[in-house]
Amino acid sequence: MRTDEELFELYRGGSRDAFEILFSRYHRKVIHFAYRMTGEQARAEEAAQETFLRVARAAGTWQPTARFSTWLYTIARRTTLNYIRDEKDEGEKLSILQGDEDRDGQSAPQLPGPKSLNPEEMAWSAEVRERFADALQRLPETYRSAFVLNRGEGLSYEEVAAVLGVTVQAVKSRIFRAREMLLESLAEILP
């Protein structure tokens, strides 16, 4: 099986098949990443589309010595940031920024008790999912990026550091801080 880097080189040489394989390997990951970052399906899809377009447009600038996945996530993160900023510029607010109240100003739905939310046996209801997504969106973007790349996408601290352009120590600190904040905002549904 060809590596990502070999495939991208083939794509740069004009191979459509190589791009198709890379797309099949990464498109779900990129969409999920964008969703975890934006908290919104439509924006996530748009950001993911834009990410792949930018990857193709910037193919000439890619250095074969760099890991393709790291480069892809770097572009995905920057692209997603633009969508988040665009949203803020438009004066919109994500539902998650509305605290514990939903869009109608009513109290958030009653969540299952802690016993049913054992990490291994957690009942993954729509409410719990939304609560997690909301809590994630409340994190500062630098913490969220680090945590999502590590826990959501499975990147190592070193890879996260490369994507974010910071030190491994900074990544370690950001992920820890993200965990602390999430523990606090999800305290009532965690075991």
Add this chain to the structure above:
Amino acid sequence: MKCLDWKEKISGYIDGEISPVEVREVEVHLEACESCRALERRMRAVGGGVARIEATVSPYFRDKLFARLEAEELLPRRRSLFAFSLRWAAVPLAAAAAVGLFMLVSPEKGKDAIFQQGGLPRVAQQAPVATAAAGLSTEEREIVAYIDVLEDSAALDDQGDADTIEIFGTAGGRRG
């Protein structure tokens, strides 16, 4: 060391990002400390929960993206199967059309030539395969010769050869 001080190490432990020595330290502490075990459980739950937040992937996502890539000429277009088939079918189709045309234009000319001569036509005799196929029956050699002529468009240049081809193509039907 207070439990508070273990928190960051436990975080790194969950992520598999601490040294083997630190792993051992954390595990020893977790065995002894109920509150840190609870913290570890909650930390794992948080990470696991985030991993389970997934978008829905639209069935149109790929087509939409690839259309945009093609529009910007960032992706080579895939040749359609029809165009591909047509390209490779062109030679035999042209040959078949030429044979059919000769049949229409001169239906009687040279009709029985092959059987009068009792052997293969000149074009077929000159073809290397005719020699190689010496062990074949007359009918099989006729078939082989016919195939060779179709593959060699130059062979159609000669009127006499074309007449012979006509005979090959229709002999079975006309003999009776």
